[in-house]
Amino acid sequence: MTFENRITQLFKVDYPIVQAGMIWASGWRLASAVSNAGALGVIGSGSMYPDVLREHIQKCRQATSRPFGVNVPLLYPEIDKHIAVVIEEQVSIIFTSAGNPNTWTNVLKEKGRTVVHVVSSSKFAKKAEEAGCDAVVAEGFEAGGHNGREETTTLVLVPVVCGAVKIPVISAGGIANGKQMLAAMVLGAEGVQLGSRFVASQEASSHLKFKECVIHAKEGDTALTLKQLTPVRMIKNKFFNEVVEAERRGATVEELRTLLGRARAKKGMFEGELDQGELEIGQSSALINDIIPAREIVANIWSEFNEALANPLHQS
Numbered sequence: 001m002t003f004e005n006r007i008t009q010l011f012k013v014d015y016p017i018v019q020a021g022m023i024w025a026s027g028w029r030l031a032s033a034v035s036n037a038g039a040l041g042v043i044g045s046g047s048m049y050p051d052v053l054r055e056h057i058q059k060c061r062q063a064t065s066r067p068f069g070v071n072v073p074l075l076y077p078e079i080d081k082h083i084a085v086v087i088e089e090q091v092s093i094i095f096t097s098a099g100n101p102n103t104w105t106n107v108l109k110e111k112g113r114t115v116v117h118v119v120s121s122s123k124f125a126k127k128a129e130e131a132g133c134d135a136v137v138a139e140g141f142e143a144g145g146h147n148g149r150e151e152t153t154t155l156v157l158v159p160v161v162c163g164a165v166k167i168p169v170i171s172a173g174g175i176a177n178g179k180q181m182l183a184a185m186v187l188g189a190e191g192v193q194l195g196s197r198f199v200a201s202q203e204a205s206s207h208l209k210f211k212e213c214v215i216h217a218k219e220g221d222t223a224l225t226l227k228q229l230t231p232v233r234m235i236k237n238k239f240f241n242e243v244v245e246a247e248r249r250g251a252t253v254e255e256l257r258t259l260l261g262r263a264r265a266k267k268g269m270f271e272g273e274l275d276q277g278e279l280e281i282g283q284s285s286a287l288i289n290d291i292i293p294a295r296e297i298v299a300n301i302w303s304e305f306n307e308a309l310a311n312p313l314h315q316s
């Protein structure tokens with residue numbers, strides 16, 4: 001089935017499906033596999049040094065002739081070096097997140113790049129539009145990883161953001177299948193971004209132990225925490241319990257920062273330390289039961305979307 005809207009036209013893809021740029025999961029193998037399947041693959045630069053990012057971009061370009069993007073979390077240090085790399089390597093699509101879109105959008109637009117900013121409220125969506133972004137990702141607090149403090153659900157956030165801006169809106173947070181994709185588009189979104197579903201793919205660079213933890217997670221197994229620092233949704237484990245206990249006894253920001261330490265996410269998601277690692281994943285993990293190739297994930301979502309579109313009231 002041929003499908004076209006502002007998102008497929010903007011990214012030059014077959015399906016309005018975006019694979020989120022996630023730390024320790026979305027390297028060149030995953031991004032290229034998703035792009036080859038007709039969706040938009042995205043390299044997550046947040047866990048990469050500039051030279052590593054450059055290597056992933058070059059390898060991704062060798063592995064696919066289709067468009068792909070790079071996600072650049074603006075809260076990380078030396079972000080100017082990451083921006084320089086994506087410009088030098090001629091990356092055409094850049095997703096920015098966790099920061100002010102005014103900082104880099106103009107620079108990227110002057111270079112002719114497509115810029116998409118991730119937002120957690122209609123206020124920030126308007127700022128992204130005013131900054132010149134081509135689209136926004138409206139990410140509800142069901143999403144894994146760093147999240148908005150407002151705790152607005154995707155079901156509420158998407159129609160609010162769609163009503164606030166004229167640029168295309170991509171829905172994210174809690175989406176793992178084609179039925180949810182249709183629901184998001186009924187709410188006004190023109191595409192969806194999925195993270196957790198692609199973590200449980202064969203091409204994701206995250207540790208197998210972490211992937212297996214994800215597919216065994218049930219509803220209620222994740223929670224948003226560390227709100228005094230940067231809110232993050234993770235699987236409840238020993239480290240999570242230590243954070244909760246510290247917050248209960250009134251730990252200061254500095255104490256929480258010390259408890260978090262360095263490379264906590266790498267320890268959990270990349271090295272497979274399930275007790276003391278930071279296991280960032282979304283609520284949609286409760287809907288994910290297998291680890292399969294990325295191309296199958298894209299095909300399944302598109303098939304489910306079309307089936308739900310043809311039979312909107314069908315219950316299964």
